[in-house]
Amino acid sequence: MANNPLSVSFDNGFGSLGNAWNVPAPRNGEVTLSGSSGLMEWASGKSAGHGYGTYTVTAKINGHEPGPAILLWPGDDKWPGQEIDLVENAHDHSGRQYGTVHWNDNGKDAFKTEMFEGVTGGVFHDYQLIWEPGKMTFKVDGKDMGSITSHVPKDFAHGGMNNTIGILNNNPDTSITVSHIDFKPLGSSDPAPAPAPAPTPEAAPAPAPSTGSGGSSSGGAVDWYAIAAQMTANFNATGKWEMPSGGTSHSPAPAPAPSQDHPVDWHALAAQVMANYEATGHWFM
């Protein structure tokens, strides 16, 4: 899958973010996630989603609790793995926001964070991640919030893996409204000098890109057990509720219909997850 540019305005449905649960149809060019809900591109294999480039998501986070997140989920849907969070709420209930790069450290989650000092919720911001070889840079409204230069993954075209774009919320006291998602491949987004290396697949590995998708499962089964295990493991390891994706191996629906029709009863699943959280304080099904 080529590392193509992307623009989702939410004027006509969810665009490439076809893996939706508990998400109302967009209105006035915006979509709002509340409660336990998610909207993601299908993580169907290492080539799914996007690679090196600039990711810009215009969004408003409401609430001071952890719960909302804009993230890039590993294309192979495996966790721990190369999850990158463009923004999350801090877990000290302060409403501070930060970005994170996760990686798989011998089967355990490991991560680095960059705090977005001075950034507050309740208003729209442009959350931006620039993913380039050896460097991840976070920006908010164009202002540099810091870079991470270790454990930066390679994208699929360079022998690594792409990531899929996702929006999530898992707290009844928070919500996130998104008005635009934009991705520009490295080389097309740089207005200036550096003749960035063309994102041509010079070193693209030959093997079929659909590894890690657990086979071609038919139907709409979502692996909630894996998701819950991921979340619990992450919480135990970090004290933080990171958001896993809600889907596993689906066909990569490139242009999903904007309707809410879906074989999975997301509402029922989400209700179960919420009920468990309210009863136990843990997110699982």
Ligand SMILES: [Ca+2]
């Ligand atoms: Ca819009």
